[in-house]
Amino acid sequence: MDYTKDYQSKLVTADKAASLVNSGDVIDYAWAGQTPVAIDAALAKRAGELKDVTVMGGVLLSAPEIFNADPEGDAFIWKTWHAGGADRNRINKTQGGFYAPLRYSELPRWYRENIRHINVAYVVATPMDKHGYFNIGLNASHLKAAAEIADVVVVEINEKLPVALGGVENVLHISEVDYIVEGDNPEIKELPAGSFSDVDRKVAELIVGEMVDGSCIQLGIGGMPNAVGSLIAESDLKDLGVHTEMLVDAFADLSNAGKITGAKKNIDRFRQTYAFAAGTKKLYDFIDNNPECMAATVGYTNDARVIAQLDNFVSINNAVNVDLFGQVSSESSGYKHISGAGGQLDFVLGAYLSKGGKSFICLSSTFHNKKTAQDESRIVLSFEEGSIITAARPNTHYIVTEHGLFNCKGKSTWERAEGIIGLAAPEFRDDLIKQAEKAGIWRNSNRR
Known part of the structure; x- marks a missing residue:
């Protein structure tokens, strides 16, 4: 017609x-x-x-x-x-x-x-x-x-x-x-190619060490996911799959490096499934008429029931702060809005429901406060007033900083306090222990 x-x-x-x-x-x-x-x-x-x-x-x-x-x-x-x-x-x-x-x-x-x-x-x-x-x-x-x-x-x-x-x-x-x-056919707006720091790389090394051949991955935005992509490209991992909210440049790079085949995916085999894409022209050119890429509604990509069908699912997302109870704040710093809930909770839940699946919440242990000109801990006893909780403590799986990773599942409040304090920068740990003692979530038998 x-x-x-x-x-x-x-x-x-x-x-x-x-x-x-x-x-x-x-x-x-x-x-x-x-x-x-x-x-x-x-x-x-x-x-x-x-x-x-x-x-x-x-x-x-x-x-x-x-x-x-x-x-x-x-x-x-x-x-x-x-x-x-x-x-x-x-x-x-x-x-x-x-x-x-x-x-x-x-x-x-x-x-x-x-x-x-x-x-x-x-x-x-x-x-x-x-x-x-x-x-x-x-x-x-x-x-x-x-x-x-x-x-x-x-x-x-x-x-x-x-x-x-x-x-x-x-x-x-x-x-x-x-x-x-x-319209006037302007170039599609780009998301600048991400860079990553030594801290990002250390976090990525810990996560990549938890992956297996055939893992199905979801990457968020930012330096740490880019670092993960870079390390996967250097690794011996193979036959990886992709099922993600956001398709970023790292996926194109990994595909071109031969790391992504989708052959082990339980559903949508051989396809990189995503809800939206933002990156550089390299990514947009990669997507164009590429049967490997599968555009889908976010009601499908982010459905925990769908994610759970994919074995060895690995979800990697960033956070602003994590508290000693295992709560994750990823949307604001106090009342200052930063991001949004996005699909973080969906993927935290879906990855854990996956056979062999793992969800990683990543953050650097410290940040530099420009107002005070001092380094501050991202690991805290409790969040600044106004900070939004994105993932509640029953849902948190792995938390990762450059100092290690900790599995929160099944841990009591005092076990969590000890494990999460171990992810903090060493110079902040003693003070965090004192705060945990005052809050009643520290045992004398805990290591110091």
Whole structure:
């Protein structure tokens, strides 16, 4: 069937697409590298005439123009499910940005069952194929769900967007689209290639030592996951699989190094399964029309029941702080917002349910406080007021710093106190012991 006439009838300018928004509307701005660009610039020009428009999106790779046009959030209220740098600035520095606490895996269902209605959904997509489909799989995540419940769906075409294969809610058909904007085809926004420190490398060495041939891995974002990827590439490990929330450059590197085959995966064999991808052009080129990569909704990738089906699952995620009870804080430092719950709890639970699976929460033992010009411990008795607990203590499996790793499962409070203090920097351990004694979670028989 020829969809050319249908396509032409739906073609509009970015200004027309932006005119669809009214004060008080709820609109969706897609995700990461598929946040609109031409439409965003056009909508920003309307900042002075709009009021209280809720804009939903997340993992921004740069600040959208609507932020610059409306710095205080009078016109556009940013509602995000997970924070990149631009989201974080909007939340911490203005009254125009707020985080919505949610396990990332719930997002497609939450759209369909709880929102049920948004006024306009904007999403960057590939050019239409001969079957009438626009590919949105670089960040399949929840975008199909957003389109399903939107009054109006607008796609902004970008020829630079990779075609992400997979087949699990990674496309929109022209019959589901109301308007089409042919954008200026800018390069897809990149997440800079990550670097890692000696501390990251020490943590990675401990984790890689716990992996086996055929392990199925999930990597979060940051230096430590990059270090893990680098060490795996240098190791003798083979036939690794990938099932992850976020696809990053490390997976492309590992595949090119021959470490990833997916041959041992119990489900989705030979495929790198992911919900969204953010990285450098190297990653986007790797994904483009690559049958090895499987774009899927986050309701699938992050479902603990799905993760549990994959033997020897290894989940690797970062934290801001860990307390002596084994609670994990990964979203804020006090009241300062940093990230979001994302899929951390989903993967902590799913990895532990996997046969042979292991979940690792990683952090450096210390950080340098610029305000006090002193090093402080990331291992604490209790969190700073306002800090958010991402993984509750019954769920925590392995905690890892450059000083070792500790399995929290089945450990009493005093056993946890001893084990977790052993992960702290030596100069902080005596004080942590005194705090543990005062809190009643230290035994005289414990080592010092």
